[in-house]
Amino acid sequence: MTRTVLLTDYAWPDDKVEREVIERAGFTLVSGPAKPAPAAEIDALAAQHHPDAILTCWAEVSAAAIAASPALKIVARLGVGLDNIDVDAATERGIWVTNVPDYCVAEVSDHAVGFAIAWARGLIHFDREVRSGRWDPASANLRRLSELTCGIAGFGRIGRATAAKMQALGCRVLAYDPHTSNAPDNIELVDFETLLASSDIVVIHAPLTPSTHHLINPDAISKMRRGSLLINVSRGGVVDTAAVIEGLASGILSGVGFDVLEDEPRVPPELIAHPGAMITPHVAFSSDASLIELRRRAAEEVVRVLSGGMPEQPRNNPRR
Numbered sequence: 151m152t153r154t155v156l157l158t159d160y161a162w163p164d165d166k167v168e169r170e171v172i173e174r175a176g177f178t179l180v181s182g183p184a185k186p187a188p189a190a191e192i193d194a195l196a197a198q199h200h201p202d203a204i205l206t207c208w209a210e211v212s213a214a215a216i217a218a219s220p221a222l223k224i225v226a227r228l229g230v231g232l233d234n235i236d237v238d239a240a241t242e243r244g245i246w247v248t249n250v251p252d253y254c255v256a257e258v259s260d261h262a263v264g265f266a267i268a269w270a271r272g273l274i275h276f277d278r279e280v281r282s283g284r285w286d287p288a289s290a291n292l293r294r295l296s297e298l299t300c301g302i303a304g305f306g307r308i309g310r311a312t313a314a315k316m317q318a319l320g321c322r323v324l325a326y327d328p329h330t331s332n333a334p335d336n337i338e339l340v341d342f343e344t345l346l347a348s349s350d351i352v353v354i355h356a357p358l359t360p361s362t363h364h365l366i367n368p369d370a371i372s373k374m375r376r377g378s379l380l381i382n383v384s385r386g387g388v389v390d391t392a393a394v395i396e397g398l399a400s401g402i403l404s405g406v407g408f409d410v411l412e413d414e415p416r417v418p419p420e421l422i423a424h425p426g427a428m429i430t431p432h433v434a435f436s437s438d439a440s441l442i443e444l445r446r447r448a449a450e451e452v453v454r455v456l457s458g459g460m461p462e463q464p465r466n467n468p469r470r
């Protein structure tokens with residue numbers, strides 16, 4: 151009997167990449183709606199198709215959906231975070247949960263570096279000026295990147311990639327990470343206060359956890375260099391938006407580069423109005439290449455497990 155893979159939802163125009171990988175292995179792909187359906191509908195899809203594997207992007211894979219799938223071997227997330235999957239319920243039933251933790255390291259670090267270059271060279275600022283009819287090169291207040299210090303909070307996969315790129319641009323690079331003691335020779339690991347006080351550009355690459363919530367708060371901003379740039383391409387909750395708005399008003403911050411916001415998709419009007427604010431709608435992960443890699447690798451995890459192998463990126467340790 152053919153094995154069935156349920157794709158609960160997908161955040162791209164079609165299911166072509168997933169279908170190709172799954173069908174090439176001889177399995178059947180059943181796709182739910184592209185837009186994530188409510189949990190009850192996903193439960194019903196599971197009850198209808200009794201999938202051997204579930205691939206999910208944003209839709210909730212509940213304990214009920216897992217219980218309704220007696221042959222289920224794996225729930226594979228098309229992404230990194232696992233908050234839409236009942237991992238404990240999967241583990242209890244001996245089902246693997248996997249993700250693709252590193253598909254967008256290059257993209258997110260490029261995004262951070264892009265904000266840094268745009269700020270130093272006034273790319274977004276002057277583009278806005280020119281479009282509104284102003285041509286005023288004498289107003290330029292630009293920087294030489296190779297004379298600046300860049301401090302990176304969170305020295306994991308993405309933080310390390312950003313560090314290497316900022317070094318290639320000639321910056322002095324500092325890093326703060328309470329869980330890391332190893333860094334390449336030319337990168338200085340420092341404490342958080344030193345990082346804030348010594349950096350012209352502060353980049354947040356730390357994950358959102360109870361201990362990093364509002365890591366950037368009024369106290370942290372008061373320790374930053376006057377006129378500095380704050381970049382957040384991690385999660386909105388790491389930065390206290392109200393404190394940032396104050397920091398921009400006081401001139402401690404001359405700009406921000408935010409791909410994520412605490413209350414996204416709501417953008418505070420104070421940020422919209424500030425000429426130094428650069429904001430993108432949580433797209434740092436995205437590129438044609440990263441999305442294809444994500445989709446292919448998530449589907450390959452399913453094929454590996456349904457073919458009797460071990461997943462490459464297990465996020466649980468199911469009792470077998």
Ligand code: NAD
Pocket residue numbers: 230251252254258303304305306307308309326327328329330355356357358361362383384385409410432433434435436
């Ligand atoms: P990672 O796990 O490899 O690295 C995170 C690092 O942060 C770790 O080294 C960890 O020790 C460190 N850390 C933990 N607590 C800290 C703290 N209090 N202060 C400083 N550092 C701390 O993760 P990664 O792959 O580098 O991703 C980093 C974050 O980027 C993710 O957690 C995710 O939220 C975010 N992200 C955003 C996008 C996007 O599209 N904007 C895409 C992918 C990832």
